[in-house]
Amino acid sequence: MVTKEAKIGFVGTGVMGKSMARNLMNAGYAVNVYNRTKAKAEELIEKGAVWKETVKQLAQDSDVIFTMVGYPSDVEEVYFGGHGILENAKPNSYVVDFTTSKPSLAVEIYEKASEKEIYSLDAPVSGGDIGAQNGKLAIMVGGDQIAFNALLPIFEVMGENIILQGKAGSGQYTKLANQITIASNMIGVCEAIAFAKKAGLDPDKVLQSISTGAAASFSLSKLAPRMLQNDFAPGFYVKHFIKDMTIALESAKEMDMLSPGLELSLNLYKELAEKGEEDSGTQALIKLFL
Incomplete structure (x- = not known):
């Protein structure tokens, strides 16, 4: 020790x-x-x-x-x-x-x-x-x-x-699995907020209801409130998430694995970066949905 x-x-x-x-x-x-x-x-x-x-x-x-x-x-x-x-x-x-x-x-x-x-x-x-x-x-x-x-x-x-x-190498593979999970989850969080607003609901109250049930996640409880407050300061940079997802996608292809959720999220974040948001936090993805 x-x-x-x-x-x-x-x-x-x-x-x-x-x-x-x-x-x-x-x-x-x-x-x-x-x-x-x-x-x-x-x-x-x-x-x-x-x-x-x-x-x-x-x-x-x-x-x-x-x-x-x-x-x-x-x-x-x-x-x-x-x-x-x-x-x-x-x-x-x-x-x-x-x-x-x-x-x-x-x-x-x-x-x-x-x-x-x-x-x-x-x-x-x-x-x-x-x-x-x-x-x-x-x-x-x-x-x-x-x-x-x-x-x-x-x-x-x-x-x-x-x-x-x-x-x-096992730590890196595990982290890539973590990022794959977050990738699709972030899309879901953004879609849920956009859906709540379109339905005329108070998104803060919606988060209170869904953050402790089966939909619970770090992204929903920690990042969704930042989205609603227009707080896009980086807890984790968009550019670094793109890097992580790119490595994950390369690894998935090496293993001949299907990864549609990862591919969609990577494409969306690349679009976000092209709009000048590469140094924003990953919660800035909501800007593509509202």
Whole structure:
């Protein structure tokens, strides 16, 4: 088990990463931070996080390294190469990628980390900005049991539904299943709100009635109220959801699987992005329906 004396490095302090790193600091862990845009890490630095000028410096001075970046290309950039994490992390340290990325990339990181006696886990999360702020994320983990056991106390600072799904890449596959579920659900939520308004109902009262029954979901209870308040601030960006659905669709096609709901949702979100909403929260989908 990793002790409280371990130094934690956190790469990526955006909407999700900032809150996750803050919770680690509040729990008493020493945290090093790096982000391409230093301004996004200033709040953490003011609270005592140690700023590192490069990924290399952070890797060299951390015992556990967490990454929460945007795209698979960003994951490759921070993990590989002479200035990347794997070339500079200490033997017997731990690397954990929270980014929703390609399962094949998670396996590649795991294999290269193993060659350098570094423990690697892929651990994408779900729960959005609210879950990150409250330390109640679902954390879906792929990798070895020994590494999972060692880091579980740290994971429990950031989440409450933490499951080792299987070997390397399994966390990513599980997160893609999560995104597939959300994809069709978001369409249903938008259609329900549009339907309620067309029928002359008070959509707030409709949500009160349907949010606790068989239709209950995170999207319905947390994002639908934001839709009604015209609050489209990103808890999770449209552009990142498009990235996740694209990876999921590629994986589904590799498995020769039918995925009509995923395809429809991806097409709708691409249309939304083309209308200038790529940096809005996923709840902005309602704009296509009203």
